[in-house]
Structure formats: C-alpha cells, structure tokens
Amino acid sequence: xxxxxxxxxxxxxxxxxxxxxxxxxxxxxxxxxxxxxxxxxxxxxxxxxxxxxxxxxxxxxxxxxxxxxxxxxxxxxxxxxxxxxxxxxxxxxxxxxxxxxxxxxxxxxxxxxxxxxxxxxxxxxxxxxxxxxxxxxxxxxxxxxxxxxxxxxxxxxxxxxxxxxxxxxxxxxxxxxxxxxxxxxxxxxxxxxxxxxxxxxxxxxxxxxxxxxxxxxxxxxxxxxxxxxxxxxxxxxxxxxxxxxxxxxxxxxxxxxxxxxxxxxxxxxxxxxxxxxxxxxxxxxxxxxxxxxxxxxxxxxxxxxxxxxxxxxxxxxxxxxxxxxxxxxxxxxxxxxxxxxxxxxxxxxxxxxxxxxxxxxxxxxxxxxxxxxxxxxxxxxxxxxxxxxxxxxxxxxxxxxxxxxxxxxxxxxxxxxxxxxxxxxxxxxxxxxxxxxxxxxxxxxxxxxxxxxxxxxxxxxxxxxxxxxxxxxxxxxxxxxxxxxxxxxxxxxxxxxxxxxxxxxxx
Numbered sequence: 001x002x003x004x005x006x007x008x009x010x011x012x013x014x015x016x017x018x019x020x021x022x023x024x025x026x027x028x029x030x031x032x033x034x035x036x037x038x039x040x041x042x043x044x045x046x047x048x049x050x051x052x053x054x055x056x057x058x059x060x061x062x063x064x065x066x067x068x069x070x071x072x073x074x075x076x077x078x079x080x081x082x083x084x085x086x087x088x089x090x091x092x093x094x095x096x097x098x099x100x101x102x103x104x105x106x107x108x109x110x111x112x113x114x115x116x117x118x119x120x121x122x123x124x125x126x127x128x129x130x131x132x133x134x135x136x137x138x139x140x141x142x143x144x145x146x147x148x149x150x151x152x153x154x155x156x157x158x159x160x161x162x163x164x165x166x167x168x169x170x171x172x173x174x175x176x177x178x179x180x181x182x183x184x185x186x187x188x189x190x191x192x193x194x195x196x197x198x199x200x201x202x203x204x205x206x207x208x209x210x211x212x213x214x215x216x217x218x219x220x221x222x223x224x225x226x227x228x229x230x231x232x233x234x235x236x237x238x239x240x241x242x243x244x245x246x247x248x249x250x251x252x253x254x255x256x257x258x259x260x261x262x263x264x265x266x267x268x269x270x271x272x273x274x275x276x277x278x279x280x281x282x283x284x285x286x287x288x289x290x291x292x293x294x295x296x297x298x299x300x301x302x303x304x305x306x307x308x309x310x311x312x313x314x315x316x317x318x319x320x321x322x323x324x325x326x327x328x329x330x331x332x333x334x335x336x337x338x339x340x341x342x343x344x345x346x347x348x349x350x351x352x353x354x355x356x357x358x359x360x361x362x363x364x365x366x367x368x369x370x371x372x373x374x375x376x377x378x379x380x381x382x383x384x385x386x387x388x389x390x391x392x393x394x395x396x397x398x399x400x401x402x403x404x405x406x407x408x409x410x411x412x413x414x415x416x417x418x419x420x421x422x423x424x425x426x427x428x429x430x431x432x433x434x435x436x437x438x439x440x441x442x443x444x445x446x447x448x449x450x451x452x453x454x455x456x457x458x459x460x461x462x463x464x465x466x467x468x469x470x471x472x473x474x475x476x477x478x479x480x481x482x483x484x485x486x487x488x489x490x491x492x493x494x495x496x497x498x499x500x501x502x503x504x505x506x507x
Contacts, residue, residue: 100332101310199252211251328349
C-alpha cells in the first residue's frame with residue numbers, strides 16, 4: 001500500500017510527522033507492507049495533515065488526520081475523515097495548476113518523480129532553442145514579476161542578456177516576508193527541482209553561470225530541501241560543469257538571509273547576499289546592469305522563475321492564453337487570515353475578489369460578516385465588499401489604489417479594528433525598513449504618532465496623516481516606504497467612521 005504524508009513546514013506544524021509515525025507503527029503491528037512517501041502539501045491547509053492512499057489508480061484523501069485516526073485506515077470500513085479522490089475536492093478541482101502542477105503529487109527529492117511529470121523538458125527545449133529564442137519565448141508569454149511591481153520578466157532577461165560582462169548572475173528572491181504569503185515556501189519544499197530548472201533556463205538565456213537562492217532564515221525546511229535538491233541535480237549532471245551534459249556551465253548555491261523584511265527589496269537583498277548590511281541601493285544603476293558583486297544580474301521571485309519550465313515546455317503563446325489584459329498566465333493566490341478554506345489556489349488572472357473570498361475561501365472562519373481583505377502583504381491596501389467585482393490582476397488593483405504583489409490575501413471579519421491595523425502598517429515599516437531614507441526612517445515613526453493622536457481624538461491629526469502618506473509615497477527610495485500609505489489610506493477610505501474619533505471628540 002502506498003501512503004502519502006506531507007513533509008512541508010505547514011503540515012509538520014499540524015502534526016504530519018506524528019501521523020506518519022503512527023501509520024508506520026500501525027502497519028508494523030498488522031504485519032502489512034506500507035510505502036510511506038513524504039510529499040509536499042497540496043495547498044489545502046485546513047485539511048492538513050492530509051493523508052493520501054492509492055486506490056484503483058486514484059489517490060484518496062483523509063484529513064485533517066491525527067495519530068488516533070490512523071488505525072481506521074487499516075480496518076476497511078468508511079473512514080470518518082475520508083474525502084474521496086483528492087483531485088475531486090472542489091477547492092483543488094477548480095484550479096489551473098501550471099506552476100504547482102507537481103506540488104503535493106511527488107516526492108520532492110525524487111529526480112525520477114520530477115522527470116515523470118514533465119521535469120527538465122523546458123530546459124531541454126531551451127538548450128535546443130538557444131539563448132536568444134529562449135528570451136523570446138519568455139517575453140511572448142507575458143510573464144511578469146510575481147513579487148511586487150509586476151515588471152515584465154522577458155524585458156529584464158533581455159537587458160541582462162545584452163549586457164557585456166565577464167560574469168553574470170541569476171538571483172532568486174525567496175525572502176518571502178509578506179504576511180499571509182507562503183507560495184514560495186510551498187514550492188521550494190514541495191517541488192524544488194522546478195525552481196532549479198527555471199533558474200538554469202534563466203542562466204542559459206542571459207549567459208549567467210552562477211545562481212543564488214536567497215532564502216529567509218525562518219524557512220529551515222525550505223533551506224534544507226533546496227540544498228538537498230541542488231546536490232542531487234549536481235550529482236546527476238543536470239547542473240554544475242554543464243547543463244544536462246551538453247550546455248554551458250551553471251551552478252547554484254543557497255544563501256540564507258537574517259530575517260529583515262527590507263531584504264525582500266531586490267537591492268537590499270543584493271547587499272545582504274554580498275555580506276553587507278541590508279540597505280536599499282539608489283537606482284540607477286539597475287541590478288540588470290550592476291547587480292550582485294557589481295555584475296549584470298537577473299533578480300526574480302520564486303514564482304516567476306518556477307513558471308519558466310512550463311512556458312518553455314508548452315510555449316510562451318500557450319501561457320499567454322491564460323489571464324486578463326496585461327496580466328498573463330496564472331497567479332498562485334494565497335488565502336489566509338480569518339477564512340474557512342485557507343490555502344493556495346492557482347488560477348488564471350481575472351477571478352473576482354468576491355468569488356475568491358466567498359466561494360473559494362468559503363467566507364470567514366468565524367462565521368461573522370466579512371469586513372476587509374488586505375492584498376499584497378502588510379503594506380498592501382484593504383478592500384471591502386464594494387470591491388467584490390474587482391478582477392484579480394495588476395491593472396485593476398492599481399486603479400483602486402492597491403497592488404496584487406505576491407498575491408497574499410489576508411481576510412478580516414467585522415470585529416477587526418481598522419485603526420489598529422493601519423497603525424500596525426506604520427509600526428511595521430518603522431521596525432523593518434533599512435532606515436536609509438527619511439520617509440521610512442522618520443515618516444513611519446511620525447505616522448505611528450499621528451495615528452495615536454487620531455485614536456486620542458485630535459481633530460487635526462487626520463489631515464496631517466494624509467500629508468505624511470503623500471511624503472512617504474513620493475519620497476521613498478524603495479517600494480516599502482512607497483507602499484506604506486496603501487493600508488492607511490484604504491482603511492480611512494473604507495471605514496471613515498473608525499477614524500472619526502477625532503471629529504467626534506472635538507464636537
């Protein structure tokens with residue numbers, strides 16, 4: 001009997017290791033032969049630990065499992081936590097899984113499993129196409145950065161490819177610090193070879209021979225899994241002295257960050273990667289021309305690089321068929337917070353916010369009325385029920401004063417204190433910024449103080465708060481300070497009564 005039990009951080013936190021041990025023990029007591037495969041999560045976090053057993057060629061799910069639920073798996077009767085075929089579960093069945101096609105299905109460190117699921121086909125095609133046409137495929141796909149501003153990936157690659165230098169680098173930004181985001185971790189723990197293949201294709205395309213995966217220190221499982229996957233790929237001759245034994249040299253290395261949120265910003269990340277303090281660099285020069293160690297560098301998010309193998313395997317035009325407007329392909333949406341069905345949902349751009357919250361997410365976990373969802377991390381804007389028709393894409397959210405960013409959606413019910421949440425955004429920026437420029441270093445602190453004045457009933461504080469937000473948005477050296485006004489402004493716009501304490505006190 002084959003049994004799959006996830007080994008990713010989320011599942012382990014929910015007790016997956018104990019469940020796996022209980023399965024091994026129960027099988028031993030019964031004298032039954034069981035092969036336990038430690039896979040990645042399918043992304044349905046509310047069902048973890050999700051145990052899967054193969055029956056008649058289909059994998060049937062049971063969850064959320066606890067050690068005491070294990071004996072019933074061997075008794076033949078209908079299990080009280082039986083879910084039926086896993087891929088028929090509505091949350092999973094509605095998805096369009098391109099980037100996460102293998103995640104949860106395979107042993108993350110099995111090269112055989114990876115190859116059986118279209119693994120290395122994209123790299124082989126890139127080797128056949130050559131560098132220039134590989135860049136053309138990525139450009140034609142419409143792929144954009146999945147971590148922030150949504151910059152076109154093909155343009156970035158073309159810039160680095162055209163730069164003259166003795167050395168070039170590929171840097172993967174895996175410093176996933178946004179609240180409510182976990183897709184990078186889930187990919188690295190559940191399908192690490194996908195990221196390796198994407199980075200190898202990028203290296204081939206731009207002429208880079210070295211890649212770095214910069215992972216936040218809070219991700220020990222991802223660090224361990226990526227390190228093991230790199231060693232396995234190197235030993236198999238897929239990376240290292242040559243790509244697949246026929247292409248140019250390309251090797252990879254994991255670098256571990258120290259836990260600063262600002263190092264999610266690409267130039268701060270590069271400083272940290274070089275062993276310097278994580279502080280923002282002024283632009284120009286752009287990292288594409290003077291990046292890591294002063295050399296031309298592609299800096300892409302995990303999800304951008306992990307989308308590349310599918311694009312090269314199936315073609316840029318096929319990827320561009322998914323999506324909406326200038327937002328092409330699929331977006332792995334991370335649903336978290338006060339929501340019934342929290343997890344990862346990959347779909348083409350264009351799904352409405354209301355569908356995402358109410359139908360896919362199942363509404364609030366508390367059962368109380370929905371109030372707001374923050375999109376794009378701790379510095380993203382809030383959106384209320386009036387935005388339920390808003391399609392999830394870069395342009396639509398930008399028009400509403402928000403951003404998709406890394407596509408983390410954190411849900412709040414009607415008990416949330418929006419003034420307190422707005423203050424948290426300012427406090428977060430004050431603590432986590434690098435302190436290099438005045439808007440973050442001083443503006444965020446003054447913002448906290450001003451919000452405290454609002455809470456205390458100062459009638460002049462609201463106008464001052466708007467002025468502070470304008471200064472931060474226009475004067476910051478990086479996106480962090482520029483985005484900090486988003487949650488504050490959107491909270492005031494959506495819930496003016498919660499910020500009217502000053503006016504009420506004055507009256």
